[in-house]
Amino acid sequence: MSGYDVLTRGDVLHAALQARDYLVGCGVPGALAGKDPRLWGRRAVDHSRLGWLDLPAASRGLLEQIDGLVAETRYSGLDHIVLIGVGAEALAAQAIMEGRPAGAAAPAGELTVLDGADTAALDLALERLDRTLVVLSSKAGVSLEGDAYRRIFTAAFREHGLSEREIAGRFLVVTDHGSPLHDFARQCGYRVGLTDPYLPGHFGALSAYGLVPALLAGADVHRLLDEAEALLPSLARAEDNPGLLLGAILGGCAQQGGGGAARDKVVLREAGRGSALTDWIAQLLAVGTGKRGRGVLPFAPPGVPQELPDVHGIAINPGAAAPAEADTSLWAPLGAQFLLWEYATAVTGWLLGVNPFEAGGTSVQEAEDDAATLLRDAAGGPLDEGRPAFVDGGIEVHADLGQPVGGDLAAVLAGLLDRVPGTGYLSVVSYLSGEFSGRYLAPALARGAHRPVCYGAGPGYLHATGPVHKDGPGTGAFLVVTGDAPDGGAGDRPVPGRPYGLARLQLARGLAEVRALRERGLPVVRLHLRDPAGGVGRLAEVVRSVSLSMSSPSARP
Template structure:
C-alpha cells in the first residue's frame, strides 16, 4: 500500500495536467516499455533503459542464488560484507541494508585513508562485492586492485572473497570471469540509477542479510497500480506534481527522511541525474532528521517532501508531498514518477550527457594533459583556489555574494574521509541558515555519480564550495601509475574546471591539516570570520 498526500497552489492546473497525463496513457506505455514518450531524440536511449518496470518478476531467480551463496560464505566464516561501487551501484544497497537492520560497509570513495580503513577492517572475514555497470569505473577498479593486493599479502585467495556484479560483456565481466571470480550479471537494459531491484541492489544487500525476496514482493504489490492510467496511480500523481512545479521554477525538492537512513540520497541521484540537463531539472536537497518538521530554511522555489509522514508539509511555494510505503514499493513509485516528470518537463530522464566531462578532466590531469591548478593564496594552512582576498573568510564571502537569492543554491562538495569526518555534514545546516537558500552536501567523489549531472547540465544557479585535504597517508593503486591521493585530487580539480567552463562559480579550499582546517571552516561558514 502507498499513502501519498500532495498539495499544490493551483489545484486546477495540477488536475488539468494529471488529466492530460491520464489521457495520453503515459503510465501504461512506460510499463509496456514504449520508448517514444520523451521525444524522437530520446528513443535510442529509452529503448534500452525501461526494463526496470518489470524487475519485481525478472529479478526473482536471483534470490535463490544469493541465499545459496550467502550460506556457503557464512559456512566458511565470511560475514563482513563490503561494497565497492559508485552511484547507483552503492546508494540502493545502503538504504536497503539500513532498512532491514543489517550491516554493510560501503566503500564509495577514492580517498586513501578511507580505502585503507575499509581494507584493514576484518579482512579475513570480508566478502567484497565489486559492482560496476560499465565495468570501467575507475574508483571501483582501483578499490578492487587494492583489495586483491591486500588479500594476497595476507595469504588469502582473492577469488574466495571477491564477488563481482556487472553488465554482461563488460570489461570487468570478461576480466573477472577469466580470473575465476563469481560474477552476477545485471540487466543491461536498466540504467544505474534505476538498478535498485537488479543484481546491483540485491546481491550486496542479500549477502549482508537483507530480505531481498520481500523487497521484490513489495515492488510487485504496486506494479499493476503504477501502470494504470488513472488518478489512483500514486506514481503518476507524484510525477505530474513535480513537472507542474518545475514549470513555475519551483525546482528544489527539499526532503526530510524520518525513518530510512540513505533513502534521501537514493532519491537524490534518481531525481538529479534524471532531470538535470538542457538547462532544466529538479535539485534534491536532503535535510537531516532533526529538520524533519521545520525544513529550515524553506524557500518559495522549494517543494517540501516528508518521507514516511502522515500529511504533506506546508511549503512556502505551496507544493508539498508526503509519502508512506514499504521500501520496494516506494522505489518503484519514485522511478515511475521521475520518468513521468521527465515527460512533463521535456527532457530525457535516461541519459546523463554531462557526467563524462568531469571524468575526462580528471583523466587528463592524471595523465599530465590537464592544467594543474595553483592556489590563488594560502591562509591558516588552507590553499584557496578560485577566489581573491587574504583570508578564507574572504573567499567564502566572495562565493556567497554571487548567490542568486531567488533561485540559487549552494553545493558543498567535500572530498574527505567520510568514515572519519562524517560530522562535518552538519556544515550544510550552517550554510543554509547563513544564506537562506537551499544547500546540498555531497561527499566527493561519490556525488559525481549522483548530483554531478545536475550541477553541470541543469540550471546555472548554483555556487560551489569544494573542500579537499591532504590524507594522513597516501595509498598506491596496484598496477596503476597514480595513487589514490592523486586520483581524488584530480577528480576535484577536474570537476571544478568543468564547472568553471560552464560559468559556475567555484571556490576550492585545500586543507593541509584536515582536523584544524575543518574547525576553522565551521567558524568561517557560520559567518564569524576567521576568529
Template sequence: MTVSVHVSQAAQATVEQLVPGLVDDLVASRVTAADNDLWGPDASAEASVRLGWVDAVSNSRPLVAEIVSLRDDLRARGIDRIVLAGMGGSSLAPEVIANTAGVPLTILDSTAPAQVLRGIDEGLARTALVVSSKSGSTIETDSQRRAFEAAFSDLGIDPAERIVVVTDPGSPLEESAREAGYRVFTADPNVGGRYSALTAFGLVPAGLAGADIAELLDEAEASMLQFAVDSTENPALRLAAAIVGTEPRRDKLALISDGTHIEGLPDWIEQLIAESTGKAGTGILPVVLLPVSPEVESAPADLQIVRLVDDADEFHLRHHGEILVSGTLGAQFLLWEYATAIAGRLLGINPFDQPDVEAAKTAARGLLDARPEATTAAFVESGIEVRASDPALLRSGTLAGVLDALWERLGTDGYVAIHAYVDRNDMPQLSGLREMVAADSGRPTTFGWGPRFLHSTGQYHKGGPAQGVFLQITERTDVDLEIPGRPFTFGQLIEAQAAGDAAVLSGLGRPVVTLTITDAVDDVLALFEAAQ
C-alpha cells in the same frame, strides 16, 4: 495501498491540472509496457534499451535463491563482512536496503586513500568484496578491486574465493571476472545504473549482507498495479506532476526523512532525480535536508518540500503545502523510478541519458596523464589553503570574505553545492557545514562526498540550470595507497577528480572556491567559524 502520495495547496492544484492529461495519454500503462516513444523521437533509441526496470521484480526473482545460497556458503567459511565497491546507483540502493534492514554493509564509494585503506584493513580475513559496475570501466571501482586483489593475495587468500562481481552480460568486466574465477552475477543490460535498485546491483550486496531481499521484491510487486493503472489516483502520476509542474516553477526539491522506518532513501532519490532530469538547461535539484534545516524553517519560493513518512495521515494537518510520501521500501523504489521517468516527459527531456557526466571524468584522466604542478594557494588562513576560479572572489583576503563573495554570486533562484573530497569516516562532522552554509547564504544548499556525487548530482551541476555556486573541500594528507597496475595512487586520483570537476565547472562559467584542509580537526572548526 502499499504507497501513498498526499498533496495540498500548490502541489494539489498542479496534480489536478496535469494528471488528467497523463491519464488520457495512457502514460502509466505505456511506461509499464516499455513504450520508448513516450519521451519523443530524440530519446526513443536510448529509452528502448533503458526500460527494463519495469520488469525488474519478475526478472530478479531467480536471483534470490542464488544470493542466499552464496551468503550461507560465505558464512559457513567464516566470511561475514561484506564490502561493496560501487558508485552511484550501484552503491546507493544497496546502502538504503542494508541500512533499513539493519544489516552491516561497508560501502566503498570513495577514492580517499584512508577510506580505501580502512575498507581493506578492518577485518580482511573475514571479508568478501562485491564489485558492482555495468561495464567495469568505472575508475573508482576498478581501482578498489585492484587494491583488494593485492590485499587478499598478500594475506595468502585466493581473491577468487572472496570477490563477487555484479555487471552487465557481455561486459569486459564479466569476461575478465570469469577468467579470474570470480563468482559473477549479471543484471538486465536494459536498466540504467540509477534505476537498478531492484536488479542484481541492489540485491546482491544487500542480500549477502543479510537483508531479506525476497521481502523487498514482494513489497515492490504488491505496488506494481498502482503504478501501471491509468488513473488520477495513480501515486506515480501524482508525484511526477507535483514535483515538476507547480506555478511558479519550484525547481528545488527538498527531501526530508521524518518518522520513517526507511534509512537513507533521500540520498538514493537525489541521484535518481538529479542525473535523470538535470540536462538541457533544466531539471529538478534534489536537496537532502533535516526536519529542522534552515530551508524548512524559512522555505524559499522555489523549493518544494517532500516529506518521507510512515503515516501521511498523521502529518498532513501539520505540513500544508508539502508532498507527503509513505510506503514500503520496495514500493518506494518503484514509485520514484516511475515518477522520475514521467517527470522527464513533462520536462521534455530524456530521463535515461547523462550527457554531461563524462566531462569531469575526461578532465580527471587528462590531469592524471599530464600530472601538472599544483597551483599555489591564493592565501592560507588557519591552516586552510584558499583557491578560487575567479580572482575577484579572493579580494577580501579572508576565508569569511571569500565565502561571502561566493554567496553574492547567487541569484534569486541560485543554490550552493558543497563537495567534500575527503575521508568521510575521518571527518563525518563536515556534513554539518551544509546547515551553516544554508543559513549563511540564505539559499538551498546541497552536500556531496566526492567523488561519489559525480555519479549523481554531478550531471545536474553541469547540464542543469546555470544557478549554482560551488564550494570544494579537499584534504592534504600523508596517507596514500598504490593502485596495482596503475601509474597513479589513490591520493593522486582523488586530487585529479576534484581538480577536473572544478575545471569543468569553471569552464561553464560556474564559480568555484576550493578550500584545502591540512588538519582535520582544527581546520574544520575554522571552516565552521568562517561559514557562520
C-alpha cells in the same frame, strides 16, 4: 507497512492536479503500463529501457540463480560484504540494508560501501579479511576508485596467505553483459553476475545492482520484491495511481508558471538524519531529469533552514503528523518506494521534455578521465594544483569568481554567496577522509545566501548528482574542499602497482571536478586545507561569521 499513499496540499496540489489531468489526457499511464517507448519520441527510447517495470517479477529468477552462491558464502563464513561502487549501484544496496521494517531482525551479515568518499572506512574493512567477500559493481568499466580498492584488497588477501585462486574466489563482479568490466572480470577469474545492458543504472535498484550485495549481506530482498509487486497494479491506472501523482507533483511544480515560481527544488525529509534511501532518490532525480538545461534538484533538510518560494518539501513515511515544512507526504514500504520513485521520475521527465532513461551526459566520465590524466602527468610527483590566490590560516584559497579577490577568506566566501543566483543554490563538495561533511556548513551558508545548499562527499556525490549540476538549469555555485593527507591510516594508503595513493587520487578527483565546473562557466571556490583537522574548525568559524554578516536581507546587495 504494507500500504502506500501520496498526499499533497496548497499550491503544490494545484500544480499537481493540473499536471495529472494533462498526463491522463495524453494517455501516459496506459502507455507506461504497456511499456510504449513512443512516449519520448519514435526513436528516443528503446522498449527495453522500460524493463525496470518488470523487475519485481523478473528479479525473482535472479535470486534463484544465486542461491548457490549465497549458501556457499554462508558456509564459508563470508558475512562481511564490501561493495565497491560509485553512485546508483552503491546507494540502492545501502538503502536496502538500512530499510528493514521496525521490529524485523537485523541482517545476518554486514555491508561496507567503498565509493572513494570516506577512505577511513577502508581500514575497518581490511580488519575483517577472514569474513570478507568483495563485490565490484559497475555498468561500465572499472572506475579509478574501483581499480584502487581492488588492488588494495588483492594485495591484502595475498599477504593474508590466500592463493591466487582463493583470491579470485573472494571477488564477485556485477556488471552488464559485454561491458569492459565483464571482460576484465573473466580475465581475472572472478565470479560474474550479469545484468541487462539496456536497463538504466539509475533505475536498477531492484536489479542485481541493488539486490545481490544486500542479499549476500543477509537482507530480506524477497520481502522487498513482494512490496514492489504489490504496487504494480496501481501504476497501470489513471486514478488512484500514487506514482502518477508523485510524478505530477515533481514535474508540475518544476514547470509551474502563470506568475508562480517554478518549484524545481525538493527537500527530502525522513525521520532521523536522512538515509541512503533519500540519497538514492536524489541521484535518481538528478540523473533522470538533469539534462538540456532542466532538472529537479534534491536537497537535505539542513541545507534549507527557511521557507523559499521555489522549494517544496516531501516527507517520506512521516509519523501520525507530517512535518510542518512538508508540502507532500508519501507513505510506502521500501520495495514500493523504489518502484514509486522510478515511475515518478519517468513521468517527471516526460513533463519536462527530457529522456529520463539516458545516463548522465559525458560530464561524469570526462571528469574521471581528467583525473586520470592529472595522475598520469604527475608521474608520482606533485599534482598540478595551480597557485592559490592567497593562504589564510593554513587554508589555500583558489577562487575564480570573475572578479578580483583579496587576501581574506571571509570576503571570498561572501563573494561566492553573492554569486548564487536568485533562483539558484550553493553546492558544497568535500574531498576529505574522515567525518567532515558539508552538512556542518550547510545551515549557516544557506542563511547567508538566502538560498538552499546541497552537500556531499566526492567523488560519489557528484557522480550521483553531477548531471543536474552540470547539464541541468546551470544555476549552481560551488564550494569544493580538498586537503592534505592525514598522517597514517587509509587516507594516504598507497595503491599497489600505481604511482599514487588514495589521498592523491582523492585530490585529483577534486581538481578534475573543479575544472569541469569552471569549463561550464559556473562559479567555483576551492579551499585546500593544509591541516585538515585544524582547517575544518577554522573554516566553520569563518562560515559562521560570514553567515551572521549576511543573514539580514538588508545586508544583501
